[in-house]
Structures are given as C-alpha cells and as structure tokens.
Amino acid sequence: MNNSKARLNPEGFKFVTTYNRDQLSTDIVHIGFGAFHRGHQAVYNDLTNDLTSAPWGICEVNMFGSPDLVNDLKAQDHLFSVVEKSATSMDSRLVRTVCEAIHTPVDGIEVAIEKIAEPQVKIVSLTITEKGYCADPQSGTLDLTNALIQNDLANPKQPKSALGLITEALRVRRERGLNPISILSCDNIPENGLLTKNAIVSFATQIDADLAKWIEENVTFPSTMVDRIVPAMTADEFEVIEALTGYADPCGVVCEDFRQWVIEDNFVAGRPDWSVAGAKFVSDVLPYEEMKLRMLNGSHSFLAYNGSLAGFEYIYQCMQDASFRTATLRLMKQEQAKSLSPDLDVDLDQYAELLVGRFSNANIKHKTAQIAMDGSQKLPQRAVDPLTHLQAAGVSATCLPTLVAGWLHFTINAVEQDKEIFDPMAEQFKQAVKAASTPAEKARALLSVDKIFGANGAAGTDFSKAVEAAFTSIQQSGIESYIESIAANKELA
Numbered sequence: 001m002n003n004s005k006a007r008l009n010p011e012g013f014k015f016v017t018t019y020n021r022d023q024l025s026t027d028i029v030h031i032g033f034g035a036f037h038r039g040h041q042a043v044y045n046d047l048t049n050d051l052t053s054a055p056w057g058i059c060e061v062n063m064f065g066s067p068d069l070v071n072d073l074k075a076q077d078h079l080f081s082v083v084e085k086s087a088t089s090m091d092s093r094l095v096r097t098v099c100e101a102i103h104t105p106v107d108g109i110e111v112a113i114e115k116i117a118e119p120q121v122k123i124v125s126l127t128i129t130e131k132g133y134c135a136d137p138q139s140g141t142l143d144l145t146n147a148l149i150q151n152d153l154a155n156p157k158q159p160k161s162a163l164g165l166i167t168e169a170l171r172v173r174r175e176r177g178l179n180p181i182s183i184l185s186c187d188n189i190p191e192n193g194l195l196t197k198n199a200i201v202s203f204a205t206q207i208d209a210d211l212a213k214w215i216e217e218n219v220t221f222p223s224t225m226v227d228r229i230v231p232a233m234t235a236d237e238f239e240v241i242e243a244l245t246g247y248a249d250p251c252g253v254v255c256e257d258f259r260q261w262v263i264e265d266n267f268v269a270g271r272p273d274w275s276v277a278g279a280k281f282v283s284d285v286l287p288y289e290e291m292k293l294r295m296l297n298g299s300h301s302f303l304a305y306n307g308s309l310a311g312f313e314y315i316y317q318c319m320q321d322a323s324f325r326t327a328t329l330r331l332m333k334q335e336q337a338k339s340l341s342p343d344l345d346v347d348l349d350q351y352a353e354l355l356v357g358r359f360s361n362a363n364i365k366h367k368t369a370q371i372a373m374d375g376s377q378k379l380p381q382r383a384v385d386p387l388t389h390l391q392a393a394g395v396s397a398t399c400l401p402t403l404v405a406g407w408l409h410f411t412i413n414a415v416e417q418d419k420e421i422f423d424p425m426a427e428q429f430k431q432a433v434k435a436a437s438t439p440a441e442k443a444r445a446l447l448s449v450d451k452i453f454g455a456n457g458a459a460g461t462d463f464s465k466a467v468e469a470a471f472t473s474i475q476q477s478g479i480e481s482y483i484e485s486i487a488a489n490k491e492l493a
C-alpha cells in the first residue's frame with residue numbers, strides 16, 4: 001500500500017451522501033473515535049443527514065492512544081471510508097458527518113471541555129470501551145480506587161477520564177447558564193445509560209454536591225443497544241479499502257453489512273431522527289440490550305476463550321468447526337435465551353440462527369484474541385448474570401460454565417506462558433495465579449476475584465461448582481473433545 005500520492009476521492013465510493021457539509025457544526029461531541037463508532041453511529045448519522053432537513057455534525061474526541069488517527073482525519077477534511085461486507089459482496093461508503101476532531105493529549109483537555117460547553121452542543125456520545133466507565137464490573141458502581149478517577153478528583157479541571165471530562169464540561173455549561181444536554185453511551189454494557197448516569201453523578205458528588213444534583217435532575221442518559229461487528233483493522237483490510245476506493249484510508253474501517261441500534265428516547269436537547277436510517281427508538285432498551293449482550297456478545301466470549309484454546313484465530317473459523325457451531329447454538333438457544341425477559345417480542349431461535357450466520361461470514365476477520373481482551377469487564381453481563389439467573393430458576397446449563405472455564409484456562413495459560421494480558425485487572429490475575437500451585441487452585445484463585453464474580457465465585461456455590469467441573473473437563477479431555485462432547489450430547493439437543 002502506497003498512499004504518498006493517493007487521495008480520498010468521493011468518486012471512488014459506491015455510496016456518497018449529498019447533503020451540504022457547509023451547514024455542519026458540532027451538535028454531537030463523540031468521545032472514543034474507535035473502529036466501532038466509525039462503522040456504526042457515524043454511518044447512521046451520515047445517512048440521517050441525507051434524509052432530514054438539518055444535518056447534525058460530530059466533533060470526534062480521543063483521549064488516549066496515538067494522535068495519528070485524528071491527524072489523518074483532519075488531513076482528509078474529516079471524511080473517512082466504511083466498507084461493508086456480506087458473505088458474498090462488498091460496498092464502499094464515504095462518511096461525511098464529522099466536522100471537527102480533537103486529540104486531548106496533544107490539543108489539551110481544555111479544548112475538549114470548551115467544545116462540549118459550546119451552546120449548540122446537544123449530545124455527548126461515548127464508545128470508550130467498558131473500562132472507560134471506571135466502574136466496578138460486578139456492582140456497576142464508580143470505582144473510587146481507579147487511578148484515572150483519583151487523578152480527576154484531585155484535579156477536576158484537568159481530567160484524564162471521560163467521566164471527569166464530561167463532569168467538568170457540564171459544570172462549565174451550568175455556570176454559563178447553558179441548557180443541559182444528553183450523554184449517550186454506545187458501549188456494550190447492560191443499562192449503559194444508567195451506569196453512565198450513576199458513574200457521573202457519583203463522581204460529581206465527590207466534587208460538588210450541588211453540581212451532582214443539577215446533573216441528576218437535568219442531564220439525561222439514554223440507554224442504547226448497539227450492534228454491528230467492526231473488527232480492528234489489519235493491513236489486509238486497508239488493502240481491501242484501497243482496492244475498492246483507490247485510497248488505503250488510514251481512518252477507514254471494514255465491517256459486516258448488518259447493523260442495528262435501539263435507543264431509549266430520552267433526549268433533553270433534541271436528537272437526530274436516526275430512525276430514518278433504521279434505528280429504533282423505544283421507551284425501555286433493557287430487554288434488547290440483554291438479548292444482544294447475552295446471545296451475541298456472550299457467544300463471542302465463549303468462542304474467544306474456547307476458540308483461542310482450540311487454536312482458532314478468527315470467529316468465522318470457529319463456525320467452520322461443526323462442534324463449535326453446535327455448541328454455540330446451544331449456548332444461545334438453550335441457555336442465554338432462557339435467561340431473558342419472557343416479554344421480549346423477538347423470535348430467539350431465529351435470532352440465534354441469524355447470529356450464527358453473521359459469525360460465519362468469512363469476509364469478516366474478527367479475531368478471537370480481540371474479543372478476549374478486557375474479560376474482567378465483560379464476564380459479569382455476558383456470563384455471570386445469565387448463569388446465576390438460570391441456576392436460580394432451576395435450569396441446567398453446560399455452555400455458560402464452559403464460557404467461564406474457557407476464560408480461566410485462557411488467563412492461566414497467559415500467566416504461565418508470560419504472555420501479555422490485555423485487561424485492566426491483569427496484575428491482579430498474575431498475582432492470583434502465581435500464588436497458587438495446582439490448576440484447580442489457580443482456577444479457584446481467579447474465581448475469587450470479587451470484582452468479577454462477587455459472592456457467586458466463593459467455594460461451594462452452584463456457580464463455582466459448575467464452572468470448576470467444566471474447567472476440569474477441559475483440562476482432562478482437551479478443549480476439542482470437550483466441545484465435541486457438548487455438541488454430541490443428545491440430552492442438550
């Protein structure tokens with residue numbers, strides 16, 4: 001790939017919106033200009049701008065990582081490429097809705113605070129990953145021992161966390177007599193709006209009780225369910241973009257053709273009508289969020305750990321293995337589906353088949369290792385909550401304990417092989433595993449990590465017994481035979 005002469009050229013794209021970009025100003029400040037936002041919310045917003053009268057502009061804010069992405073975005077007039085791939089075709093789309101970008105480690109945090117405090121801003125949206133909320137993964141409450149939070153409580157005007165940035169910007173808006181806004185979490189967390197509200201109000205309470213009360217009473221935090229598989233980019237995928245559009249866009253992403261967005265309709269300063277681009281506004285998102293988090297993300301985690309143990313690099317490769325495919329369908333239909341609200345108006349068997357079809361798309365190179373990251377932040381909502389729910393209801397479960405057992409083996413192997421563990425709790429895992437001697441003791445030490453498992457992880461609970469049994473079976477039979485036995489078990493069919 002040689003980009004030295006090539007430029008992003010709208011003529012190279014199949015789909016290009018036509019609204020007047022001169023009308024764009026920052027209505028939405030988005031924190032976390034990662035792959036997912038580019039392939040999801042930015043696409044919805046771009047399409048909506050084309051179908052409604054007043055276009056909404058987005059200012060992108062990154063608070064971490066290399067400045068290259070934001071620099072590249074600015075150099076190409078804030079335009080970027082999205083390639084959407086089905087199993088048999090691919091299309092290119094030019095996204096035109098971004099009008100500004102800030103990288104706070106270079107531009108200064110004040111610039112982001114002032115941007116959110118501009119009078120015309122109506123929404124701050126977020127894709128900052130689960131750990132960006134600095135909350136205890138098990139209880140969902142703000143973790144006051146988190147290093148970023150401790151920094152921000154000591155220096156509230158120079159925040160390093162997204163929570164600190166938003167709180168300071170809201171303080172400035174209130175001081176200036178500006179209208180309140182809405183904070184829209186688009187991360188994979190159940191009740192992500194409520195979690196964000198609790199985290200920000202708890203943080204503000206530590207600094208200024210009046211401000212906390214004002215936020216609680218005036219700012220809204222709609223919850224969302226977001227869905228589109230947007231893998232981290234690889235050199236091969238940049239080549240795909242170049243082959244399709246003539247330019248290996250450094251800000252481009254390649255994703256699946258499916259997308260879904262369910263949003264709680266609770267915006268205090270207005271919102272784009274994203275429904276014209278296919279989003280659904282509802283009064284209660286929770287049943288949809290739990291469905292997606294348990295069936296899709298839970299299965300992804302099952303495959304990330306157990307698939308990695310079996311040597312699969314990508315999710316679609318797991319789906320090419322008949323036993324993994326059957327076990328995944330069982331996890332979805334016979335376990336996760338039974339943990340969901342009976343009021344959900346979705347055919348869950350059909351939803352499971354749709355998900356397995358999406359996972360099988362060999363054009364989407366979603367790495368098991370990418371999904372395996374940050375397990376401490378993901379396991380509670382994807383595995384611990386549904387498994388304890390099923391156990392309380394007397395429903396037997398094999399695949400959910402296997403998901404957690406897969407994580408135990410994956411983490412123990414990583415510590416023993418001295419591999420990097422991508423997780424905010426990596427140090428704690430290393431200490432726990434190194435202090436134990438037998439595999440069973442190592443598993444027990446990890447199950448005792450309170451922030452992930454709470455009281456469920458204690459020795460002798462139904463939860464622990466089921467997970468420990470799956471852990472031992474994987475150890476004794478090997479992962480392939482164990483998954484084969486789950487797939488072959490007629491009692492589970």
Ligand SMILES: NC(=O)c1ccc[n+]([C@@H]2O[C@H](COP(=O)([O-])OP(=O)(O)OC[C@H]3O[C@@H](n4cnc5c(N)ncnc54)[C@H](O)[C@@H]3O)[C@@H](O)[C@H]2O)c1
Pocket residue numbers: 031032033034035036037062063064065127128129130131132133161162186187188189226227228229230231232
């Ligand atoms: N990629 C997907 O397929 C997908 C699908 C559905 C939902 N999501 C959600 O989107 C999130 C981001 O995924 P992605 O693919 O964009 O990842 P990414 O690695 O491409 O981007 C992550 C973004 O989060 C920011 N970030 C990380 N830690 C932060 C922190 N502590 N505070 C503030 N910002 C922080 C980074 O700067 C970056 O902009 C996921 O964690 C998940 O909750 C992703």
